[in-house]
Amino acid sequence: MNQPQPTWPEAESERYRSAGHWQGVTFDTYLRRWAADHRERVALIDGDRRWTYPDLDAEADRIARGLRRLGVGRGDRVVVQLPNCAEFVLLWFGLQRLGAVPVHAMPGHRRQEISHLVRASGAVACVVPDRHARFDHRELLRGILAEQEPGGSLRHVVVVGDPGPHGAFIPFEELRETTGPVAGPAGDDSGADSGDLALLLLSGGTTGLPKLIPRTHDDYSYNARASADICAFHAHTVYLAVLPIGFNFTLSCPGVLGTLFRGGTVVVSPDPSPQTAFALIEREGVTVTSLSPPLVPHWLDEAASGVWDLSSLAVVQVGGARLPDELARGLGPALDVTVQQVFGMAEGLINLTRLDDPEDLICTTQGRPISPDDEVLVVDAEGRPLPDGTPGELLTRGPYTPRGYYQAEEHNRTAFTADGYYRTGDVVRRLPSGHLVVVGRIKDQINRGGEKIAATEVEEQLLTHPAITSAALVGVSDERWGERSVAFVVCPGDVPHPRELAVFLKDRGLADYKAPDEVVGVAHMPLTAVGKVDKAALARRLPQV
């Protein structure tokens, strides 16, 4: 039941099972095992609240009962848009206990993104905070419900915090039912199969609307375990979740799940500021955390104040966007930690520098694949493999890289090769050691400090502005973000100011980070020989940093 389509060929699946990558165990059962194995250990800390492993297990039961009462069951999709708080983790395991499927939204997502996620996944429920970052998520969900077409899938909205005056919204606290059956047959409560869909991740997107990525129990738990092995996570690992927990990096590379697999402790940071994080590092004895590159300078500045005791911190992972080599070189000595670069993707493949790699590899490469069964090709424009050292597009397939997006048959024909390799759109150089250096990108995406912006999505929105007749969004290098977005627009009249466009796009329900940083009017769009907008020519019009 509930097989994500398409799946791995049987021969490959068998290979991954016999290699021990796929263990045939669901997250629901893993949680039961952890609770039995670590009776006293603290699994999760959020502020003054603490959960041991058995507490976490019992809480998953309660939430599963509450969800079941709402009619949520095995295979049902539930959009989860929560900031970093313990409820994210509790809910995630409550859903796993039912065999239901969390659909990960990011905290910054707004009407466009959330309604797309609901529609694309056919979600029956959404779980949101009341307010976060001065934004009222209840208002957002009221709008989405009101706009839903008759027969739409969304039936329930659960709110962490105050559900507000909208009587139909369910307070998260009310989900926690202490009595009654949790679910199906004993042993594996969820009744789910380890090959079933365990979660849906959102792709960064290139063309059309962002796609959903089907991750199974087998593949996603391997992702977390293999990462935890390489990072040598153990029962005394204390992991600080600084980036959004719904981000694959934070959840599973090795992140929250990798920590739980090893009996360690997850500490939730409600925001990524160094002040908040350093206070938690000091108080809880945090040993490892993960950052995006734009956070690094802020962390270094604050650490230089010398008022914090960060001596417990041993490893800082950085990923999601290219970390400049000099920043990598500065980070280790400044915090007295081992730096680990992480080049991963929601579509699967994770690359890590190893903790004992020579400093040069740690500072100048984005790591190498975590699995011996990751297959990596670097190819030219015709798809022909290139020798080591020559930059080309990275293609990959393997035990935790799904063979296609969720219900996107047509898109899959071009996003994957005929023999199942995912075309990453990343341009890399491969060293003889297997380490990859990310040197560019051929996908039409902007990576703004780790936040991915699909150019076509924003361009379509810009074209709805009455002053704009043609639009092209281009990424240019930027000191703070790594890349910033520049909208080139053709306007018969005045060119709108970036602030006005930001308000316009916000009103249309687009996440704030997708608003162009800069707007440049052009008389007409330069075209390539095949008649496409020549984005490289547009980028050359700007002063380079």
Ligand code: OOB
């Ligand atoms: C992570 O996942 P996504 O799905 O948000 O983005 C994936 C894309 C990659 O294809 C690449 O273009 C870029 O983000 N990227 C990097 C990078 N890490 C990701 N580019 C250069 N250097 C890096 N270190 O971003 C993600 C998922 C799991 C772990 C870490 C990151």
